[in-house]
Structure formats: structure tokens, C-alpha cells
Amino acid sequence: MTIASDLIRGNTDTIILASLMKKDSYGYEINKDISAKTAGEYEFKEATLYTAFKRLEEGGFITSYWGEDNVTARRRYYSITERGKEEYIKLLNDWNKSKNMIEKLIDTGVIVNGE
Amino acid sequence: MENKLKAYVNNLFRDAPATAKAYEVKEEILQNLKDKYNDLVTEGKSKEEAYKIAVESIGDLSELFAELEKEITPDDSKRQKYLALRAVVAMIFVLAAVPVVMALSYRSVLINIMIAVILVAIGVILAIYNRTNKPGYTQISTQTDRMAEIERKRSIRKSVSGFLWLIILIMYFIISFQTHAWHLTWLIFLFGAAVECILDIWLGKAKK
Numbered sequence: 001m002t003i004a005s006d007l008i009r010g011n012t013d014t015i016i017l018a019s020l021m022k023k024d025s026y027g028y029e030i031n032k033d034i035s036a037k038t039a040g041e042y043e044f045k046e047a048t049l050y051t052a053f054k055r056l057e058e059g060g061f062i063t064s065y066w067g068e069d070n071v072t073a074r075r076r077y078y079s080i081t082e083r084g085k086e087e088y089i090k091l092l093n094d095w096n097k098s099k100n101m102i103e104k105l106i107d108t109g110v111i112v113n114g115e
Numbered sequence: 116m117e118n119k120l121k122a123y124v125n126n127l128f129r130d131a132p133a134t135a136k137a138y139e140v141k142e143e144i145l146q147n148l149k150d151k152y153n154d155l156v157t158e159g160k161s162k163e164e165a166y167k168i169a170v171e172s173i174g175d176l177s178e179l180f181a182e183l184e185k186e187i188t189p190d191d192s193k194r195q196k197y198l199a200l201r202a203v204v205a206m207i208f209v210l211a212a213v214p215v216v217m218a219l220s221y222r223s224v225l226i227n228i229m230i231a232v233i234l235v236a237i238g239v240i241l242a243i244y245n246r247t248n249k250p251g252y253t254q255i256s257t258q259t260d261r262m263a264e265i266e267r268k269r270s271i272r273k274s275v276s277g278f279l280w281l282i283i284l285i286m287y288f289i290i291s292f293q294t295h296a297w298h299l300t301w302l303i304f305l306f307g308a309a310v311e312c313i314l315d316i317w318l319g320k321a322k323k
Binding site: 026027028031032043045046047048050051054055073074075076 | 139140142143144146147148149150151154172173174175176178179182183
């Protein structure tokens with residue numbers, strides 16, 4: 001969990017937008033997907049997730065609504081907006097650019113194939 | 116164990132601002148924790164272990180609270196004021212029943228009925244005034260909306276005034292016929308004018 005968690009946290013918004021690109025989802029489901037994709041190595045804290053939701057909603061990148069599918073558990077679903085999709089593309093481009101830059105800056109060839 | 120989770124989250128949100136949004140976020144987080152807890156138990160974790168993992172996944176809420184704090188808009192304080200005043204109105208109506216009961220069982224019938232009438236009148240005026248401040252869910256942004264708002268307040272102000280004078284007239288006759296002190300009872304109209312002045316200042320301020 002500690003590995004690179006700061007690096008990941010810097011991309012919280014991108015990760016959330018990315019998981020909403022496919023379909024509307026709620027907090028726990030998004031976190032479960034992230035956990036599954038990282039083989040249980042990473043998961044957002046509730047605090048991080050909801051601070052991000054709030055920020056993204058204020059920015060008009062996502063909207064939310066109460067889902068009516070389940071009677072016992074009322075869940076708030078989040079949905080990406082057109083603006084959110086644009087923002088996602090922009091953030092993804094930013095990430096690709098900085099990824100290449102950082103790689104060039106920090107890779108000295110000391111570690112080859114994990115050795 | 117679900118109650119234990121609920122108690123834990125409630126305790127964490129003690130320091131959260133008292134807004135509708137904060138309450139919703141709390142409910143959402145609690146629901147997530149319940150889901151997580153149930154999944155963990157299904158996976159074969161012990162109840163204690165599942166509870167511990169769920170609680171640890173909350174993280175530091177201070178940043179979220181700061182975000183929620185930023186959101187305390189005039190609308191929120193307005194909402195709180197609205198609810199508080201509504202409670203006061205309810206209390207006044209309940210209190211008005213006391214002199215009515217007194218009037219039914221004691222000799223000082225007149226004075227008790229008067230008190231009841233005054234209390235009801237105050238209650239109704241407050242209730243009408245409170246309606247003007249009922250917080251809406253949409254923000255008033257355009258000029259036309261603002262004009263409509265002022266117009267609405269003006270019409271409510273008129274109905275409050277009409278009601279006020281009706282009550283005063285009724286009281287004037289009740290008191291006068293009971294006490295026969297016609298040389299004094301006309302003073303009630305001065306009292307009414309004073310109340311109307313106060314109402315003007317009050318509602319005028321609310322208009323901004």
C-alpha cells in the first residue's frame with residue numbers, strides 16, 4: 001500500500017474519471033475495481049475518494065444521483081459529464097507526457113529487468 | 116457490528132459541519148463500509164478483523180471536512196434559521212393552548228383569551244414571515260428572479276399587515292365590550308401601528 005501511494009494520490013482525479021468512462025458507479029464499486037485492477041495492492045481511502053468526488057462535482061466534471069435499484073442500501077451514483085470526458089483526455093495526455101519525462105530523468109540503467 | 120460501524124462513523128463526523136451535504140457524505144461512507152465489511156466477512160474474515168479493516172479504510176477526514184466547511188453558503192445558514200424559527204412558531208401555538216385551558220377553568224376568562232389571541236397572532240405572523248425565508252434549492256441569480264423575489268415578499272408583507280389589523284380590530288371590540296373602557300381601548304390602534312412599523316423594519320431588512 002505504501003509503494004508509490006503518493007504518486008498514485010497525485011492522479012486521484014484521473015483514476016476516478018477513468019473508472020467512470022465506462023459506466024456510472026458508486027464509491028464502493030469504484031474502489032473495488034481499483035483494488036481488483038491492482039491485485040489488491042491499492043485502494044483509495046474513503047476520505048480521499050469523497051474529497052475527490054466533491055472537488056470533481058464542483059468542477060462540473062461529474063454529476064451524482066441517488067440510485068433506486070436497491071431498497072436496503074441507498075447508493076449515490078456518480079456519472080461523468082462531457083466536460084469530465086474532456087478533462088480526462090487532458091489529464092491522460094498530461095500523464096503520458098510526464099511519464100516519459102520522468103522516465104528519461106530518473107532511469108540511469110542501474111536496474112535492468114528488476115535486478 | 117453494523118451498529119458499531121455506524122457509531123464509529125457518527126463519532127468521526129462529530130466535527131463535520133452540520134450541512135445536508137455532510138450528512139449525505141456520511142451516509143455514503145457508512146454504506147461503503149457496510150458493503151466492505153459484509154464482503155470481507157463473506158470472504159471468510161472474522162467479524163473483528165473485517166471491522167478493523169473497514170474502519171482503517173476511512174483515512175483522514177480533515178481535508179474532506181475542510182471542503183465541506185467551504186460549502187457553508189448563506190443558503191445553509193438560512194436553512195438553519197428557517198428551521199429554528201419554525202420550531203419557535205410551533206412552540207408558540209402549543210403555548211397558546213395554555214391560556215385557553217386557563218380560560219375554561221378560571222374566572223379571568225377575558226385576559227386569558229386575549230393572551231391566546233395574541234399568541235396565535237404572533238405565531239401566524241412569524242409563520243408567514245418564515246415562509247418568505249424558506250430556502251429554495253435553486254440559487255437566485257438573474258435580475259428577473261430577484262425582482263420576482265422582492266415582489267413576492269411585498270405581497271406577503273401585505274397579507275401579514277391585513278391579518279394584523281383584523282386581529283387588532285377583533286381585540287378592540289372584545290376588550291371594549293368587556294371592560295367598557297372605550298376611552299382607553301382605542302390605544303390598541305396605536306399599538307397596531309407600532310407593530311406595523313416594527314414589521315416594516317424587520318421585513319425591509321430581510322429584503323436587503
